[in-house]
Amino acid sequence: MQYTEKVMDHFMHPRNMGEIPDATTSGEVGNPVCGDIMKIDLKIENDIVTDAKFKTFGCGTAIATSSMATEMIIGKPIDEVLELTNKSVAESLDGLPPVKMHCSVLAEQAVKAALKKYLEENGKMTAEREKYFKILAEEDEHAGPSVYEYVDEAGESKK
Secondary structure, three states, X not given: OOOOHHHHHHHHOOOOEOOOOOOOEEEEEEOOOOOOEXXXXXXXXXXXXXXXXXXXXOOHHHHHHHHHHHHHHOOOEHHHHOOOOHHHHHHHOOOOOHHHHHHHHHHHHHHXXXXXXXXXXXXXXXXXXXXXXXXXXXXXXXXXXXXXEEEOOOOOEEO
16 A cells, blocks of 8 residues: 555654643544544634644554644634545545545544534534534445544533
8 A cells, every 4th residue: 555755754753642631622533444543632712723632543544644634723713624624634645545535534523523512512503513514424435434422521422
């Protein structure tokens, strides 16, 4: 399987890996087919993502897509972050092998799971914003049904 230089760079030297202790919101997703799990923490101030960190249990491509997704959203207003897609993550890495596209889907889902939690908990969800979260319920053509969750302030898992 051929990987681009950017994929290899983000795998070997991941950006923004870790956790944000005082994160505003977090999203965790997993793929039951491949076993990859991604958690993204976001720090949001005045509706701008000021920091993003990830922890990923998975293959090198899963790590690379998590790393790239955080790079793409830091410093951006949440409405711009909502426009993040798995295709834009893959394109930013100069492409992914077709059998690894599900990793970019997980990266998008992790970001969107965190944003959904933030918007709902802060009374900022609108019908216009709701359309960006369809990815959380859709089946991924590359790896089967999606599974996402987030943990609320009481430590309860939510889907």
